[in-house]
Amino acid sequence: IGSNSMFEMALSALEIVFDPSRLIFVALGVVIGLALGVIPGLSGIVGLSLLLPFTFDMDPFTALAFLVGLQAVVATSDTIPAVLFGVPGTVGSASTILDGHPMAKKGQAARAFGAAFSASVLGGLFGAVFLALCIPILRPFILSFGSPELLAFCIFGLSLIGVLSGGNPLKGLAAAAIGLIIATVGEEPNTAIERWTFGSLYLLEGIPLVPLALGLFAIPEIAEMAIAGRTVKKNHGVATAWDQLTGVKDTLSNLSLVLRGSGIGSVLGAVPGIGAPVIPWIAYGHAMRAEKGAAETFGKGDVRGVIASESSNNAKEGGALVSTIAFGVPATAAMALLLGAFLIHGLSPGPDMLTTRLDVTYTLVWTVALANILGCGICFIFARQLASIAQIRVGVLAPVVLSITFIGAFQATRQWGDIVALLCFGLLGWAMKRVNWPRPPLLLGLVLGGLLERYMFISFQRYGADWLSRPIVIGVLLITAYSILKPFISDLLKHRQKKSSQLILAFKPHSIDSGFWFNLIVITFFVITIAGSWQWDFGARLVPQVVGSLGLFLASWQLTATLFINEPRQSSDIDKIGTNNADTPSGLNNLPKNKIGYLTIRYFSWCFFNLAAALVIGLLPAILIFLAGYLRIEAKENWKTTLTVSLGAWSISYMLFHQLLRVPWPASFIGDFFPGLRASGLTNFF
16 A cells, blocks of 8 residues: 555544444544543543444444543543542542642642643654554554464564553563463364353353443442542633633643643553553653752652653553554553454454554544644533532442443353453452552453464464564563563562662561452462363464463462562652552552451342342343332432432433333343343343
8 A cells, every 4th residue: 555545544444433333433432531530540441342342233432432522532531530539530649639639729720730631642643643643653564474473473462461461561561471372262163162151041152242341340330439448539610712712822832842741641651561650750741850940849849750650641542552553462451442343343353454444443533633722622621520420429429330241241242141241350350459460461362362363273284383583573572471470570680789678588478368369369370270181182272281381380480479479578669659559459558458358248248149039030121120229228328319310311221222222121030021121122131
């Protein structure tokens, strides 16, 4: 494709995006993304996992514009709770608190908003330009790749994600291995051998992405909100849109800082595994070192700290799309879900996205730019109204979001197995969250598992062991080995240089806690994986054996280090904050363990009650009973609030899913017992 054709593709994509029907979905995605960013604990990955099942019947352009519109602006509105309440809407806005919240306390919330929103839109546009410029540069490079090179990049992406998740490389890599094993569930395409299906038809085609993603992220995050019962601090005041112009002037007078922050966000956003928890801190640290007088004023209400953080925060989305589109290696967990959307709609990342489906790629470029402009405009005008979303009581918010989660999970295959998988992975996600095991690597392992296995099978079948001798493969694998081994080598060098930090091998009885038992379960999982796949044909057992052995080694190493290695570890404040992501249950730190356990049982009891009721009377009627019961009994709301919220939320679900989308609900016990109920036009949700 020549440069003229690429220009024509870009113009064609612009027409596609500005089609009225698609423009509505972009705007809808932007509004939902802004709302999610305002609510502490509900990040873009939760929104993507909730909305992904509702894009199944859309064309690829509309579906991706809808999802990208959401993801592109979550980092815009998360500024509102960060500035007003000192509570990050997402982990990406944690650095914004340092200067944004002190500004709000000084009565300068409007100025902080103006600076944040304008820096965000400029950063987002920078990211879109970065994505557009990378396309012609990467095209000839990507077109030279075969299956061995793509396999090497998959391995490289997984290694980075594992190393950079949660601050513990062993846990991160082991979690990625769990995801790869889960990806092998179902019928192996090359040998037709059933793996881990246990005779279930539901598992024959593998674990669907949607219930796993919702279970790992939405269920635990809602659980923490409900159990912690977080309340938002008082509003320090939001002025009108006109009062935010002072902050806009601050941004325009610091354009050099905006460009540097955007450049950091775009480039690092394209590196798999770094993501939202780290990039804004790097940009903030750069500004603190580079800006005049910043060392004395940053952290005390300096608007330049807000600008540096927010410009990088939005720019990273354009950068993250580069590695996702070009290499099929998602840079963040949110991009992993977007990669899942690609595969669901028949789009293969890599050469196809830069040749035959270049129109889709340019659609994403225009969508990122448009979404940032829309998001910034909405935040300017409705900052006060958006801030009120963050003040909704958890007791009201939790059951409504849970209801959406249940219906969303069911959209995966529209079988009862979707709900069961949702709750099973919800328990797993909550356990991982409580013992500080990173969850994004597991999700990315599932998404990349199918690609990795396909590329591995083709590489071995076509090239044998010679695929390892290809120059690009050697280079990528060497970089992969370096990224994996670097943290361990650095630790060993520190031990040699500092006698005070010598390794002390001694049994630590206090280390036998919930983390120890979870680690033991992980080891058992890998042992079963290796033993259970031993008799399969080579093609079917290749990935389970290799990944299972690697996972067993990593998990055993982690367990040994936990039990016997005793060393004082010091880290800077910025390191602590960078790893304090959604997998750190900070919202529960002030609660005693027995109370957390009791409230956890209550929370999941409501979830399983919803499933049990759905099996008996149908999913949609069970949702109404669940909403009313949770609001009245668990949240202790009055009858007026209970009926208003439950009937309102249920009516919207009924009209949207039953009447408009005509969802075929699964058969329930009462529907089997009374076939007439199911046959009636208004009640076939039984």
